[in-house]
Amino acid sequence: MGLAVVLALLVVPEDADQGVSQRIFYIHVPIALTAYFCFGLGAWKALRLLWTREEHFDLESYVAVHQGTIFGALTLLTGSIWAKASWNVWWTWSSRQLVLFLVLFLFYCAYFMLRYSIEEGARRARSSAVYALFGVVLIPISFLAIRLAQDFVHPVVFNISGPQMSASMFATFCVSWAAVTLLAYVLYRVELLGKRVDADLRELRETLERPRPSVPRLDEQMPTGVGS
Amino acid sequence: MTAYVADVAALAHKDLKVELRTRDTLPAMLLFVVATLVVFHFALPADAGDDAAYGLLWIAIVFTALVGLARAWVPEHEHGVLEGLVLAPCDRSAIWLGKTIAALAFLAAAQVVALPAFALFFAPLDAPALLGVVLADLGICAVGSLLAAMAAATRSREVLLPLLLLPLAMPLVVGGVGSAIAPEPGRYLLFLALYDAVFAVLSWASFEYVVTE
Amino acid sequence: MSQGDYVAAAYAVVLVVVLAYVAIIAAKLTRLQRQVSDLVELARRRR
Numbered sequence: 001m002g003l004a005v006v007l008a009l010l011v012v013p014e015d016a017d018q019g020v021s022q023r024i025f026y027i028h029v030p031i032a033l034t035a036y037f038c039f040g041l042g043a044w045k046a047l048r049l050l051w052t053r054e055e056h057f058d059l060e061s062y063v064a065v066h067q068g069t070i071f072g073a074l075t076l077l078t079g080s081i082w083a084k085a086s087w088n089v090w091w092t093w094s095s096r097q098l099v100l101f102l103v104l105f106l107f108y109c110a111y112f113m114l115r116y117s118i119e120e121g122a123r124r125a126r127s128s129a130v131y132a133l134f135g136v137v138l139i140p141i142s143f144l145a146i147r148l149a150q151d152f153v154h155p156v157v158f159n160i161s162g163p164q165m166s167a168s169m170f171a172t173f174c175v176s177w178a179a180v181t182l183l184a185y186v187l188y189r190v191e192l193l194g195k196r197v198d199a200d201l202r203e204l205r206e207t208l209e210r211p212r213p214s215v216p217r218l219d220e221q222m223p224t225g226v227g228s
Numbered sequence: 229m230t231a232y233v234a235d236v237a238a239l240a241h242k243d244l245k246v247e248l249r250t251r252d253t254l255p256a257m258l259l260f261v262v263a264t265l266v267v268f269h270f271a272l273p274a275d276a277g278d279d280a281a282y283g284l285l286w287i288a289i290v291f292t293a294l295v296g297l298a299r300a301w302v303p304e305h306e307h308g309v310l311e312g313l314v315l316a317p318c319d320r321s322a323i324w325l326g327k328t329i330a331a332l333a334f335l336a337a338a339q340v341v342a343l344p345a346f347a348l349f350f351a352p353l354d355a356p357a358l359l360g361v362v363l364a365d366l367g368i369c370a371v372g373s374l375l376a377a378m379a380a381a382t383r384s385r386e387v388l389l390p391l392l393l394l395p396l397a398m399p400l401v402v403g404g405v406g407s408a409i410a411p412e413p414g415r416y417l418l419f420l421a422l423y424d425a426v427f428a429v430l431s432w433a434s435f436e437y438v439v440t441e
Numbered sequence: 442m443s444q445g446d447y448v449a450a451a452y453a454v455v456l457v458v459v460l461a462y463v464a465i466i467a468a469k470l471t472r473l474q475r476q477v478s479d480l481v482e483l484a485r486r487r488r
């Protein structure tokens with residue numbers, strides 16, 4: 001994991017100078033892409049849950065959505081900083097990606113509220129799964145909506161331009177993207193593992209704390225002459 | 229097929245009948261929407277254009293829909309009606325469809341009052357705007373019925389339904405306002421139709437999973 | 442703040458969030474470890 005982070009940082013010096021603030025692109029966009037991917041993964045796991053009814057998909061879907069939300073928040077933060085650097089405003093409604101992420105962020109925060117409000121069990125798993133599916137469908141629809149809205153909400157003055165990338169910039173971008181993806185993957189596995197262990201331990205504790213059914217111990221049946 | 233339609237009709241009919249007898253949802257919605265419009269008048273600065281008014285109309289519509297949806301689902305859960313319906317030998321998605329139709333009826337009834345009131349207080353509504361309202365109503369009720377069912381089973385249901393619905397309602401507001409104020413409303417109406425198609429199918433298909441144990 | 446500072450800020454934010462996340466997971470693992478030793482104790486007593 002440390003390697004992934006170091007890689008992401010080393011990428012920066014490599015980049016050709018096209019206006020310093022453009023360097024934020026290398027971390028902002030991979031994070032955004034990773035967030036989309038996490039939401040997609042969450043929805044896929046959710047679909048599998050609804051198909052097969054196997055419990056473990058619920059946890060996997062939840063962790064994926066959790067990751068996606070964190071990366072989504074990071075996208076908003078880095079995007080905001082980029083906006084401040086480029087156009088001197090902390091927020092702008094003109095940036096389609098930022099607005100989309102805001103809507104998605106709100107949507108997935110509501111996901112957690114939903115989960116907290118339902119008792120643990122099949123009901124919660126299924127409702128969360130359906131909601132996660134809605135989220136993924138919402139992504140393109142929201143994007144369209146935002147695009148339509150810009151026609152009358154704001155003249156499209158600014159644009160985070162997808163730069164015409166030279167070969168070295170593209171390579172840098174790919175390295176950065178790989179690094180962020182790797183980071184996300186590692187975090188996903190670690191968190192999933194932690195949650196599974198937590199659940200298993202809880203079950204173990206419940207089993208151990210239950211009073212044992214009385215089974216006569218073997219040595220009580222032995223003739224009393226021994227060891228008394 | 230006809231059994232399905234009959235189920236849906238029966239369910240929708242039940243909701244409407246109950247409402248006719250008890251009359252607790254529709255008057256609340258009507259009052260809410262007109263009161264909201266009046267408040268909006270004071271919320272708008274004097275020189276705000278018509279466009280701003282259309283935006284506020286849509287906020288009023290969304291929140292009125294929320295009121296209606298909440299009232300439609302909470303009693304179902306409290307009196308165990310939902311469990312009973314789920315146990316009945318009908319396709320679960322018929323429950324959703326019946327509820328959606330009923331919610332649509334309530335919303336439309338509220339709007340029969342609200343839209344003329346809006347036209348009176350603020351700005352006229354032309355055909356594309358009205359079509360936008362109709363299409364968006366479909367979307368709100370379709371998605372809202374599913375989300376309301378989800379939220380009804382939770383502890384914090386009054387707060388949860390708006391939380392769940394608002395991000396999903398955002399595209400509808402865009403479509404609705406756009407069809408009211410844009411010089412070429414066709415695109416927005418098409419978008420609303422797309423939203424309705426996609427989310428109605430999704431809600432119809434996934435309702436079963438939300439309601440069963 | 443110069444533009445370069447903003448770049449640094451952006452990367453710093455990411456780093457901080459990731460580190461915070463790792464710290465939270467580490468804390469959780471510590472808690473789990475304590476639970477494991479509790480349970481080992483419980484199991485020993487029952488034997």
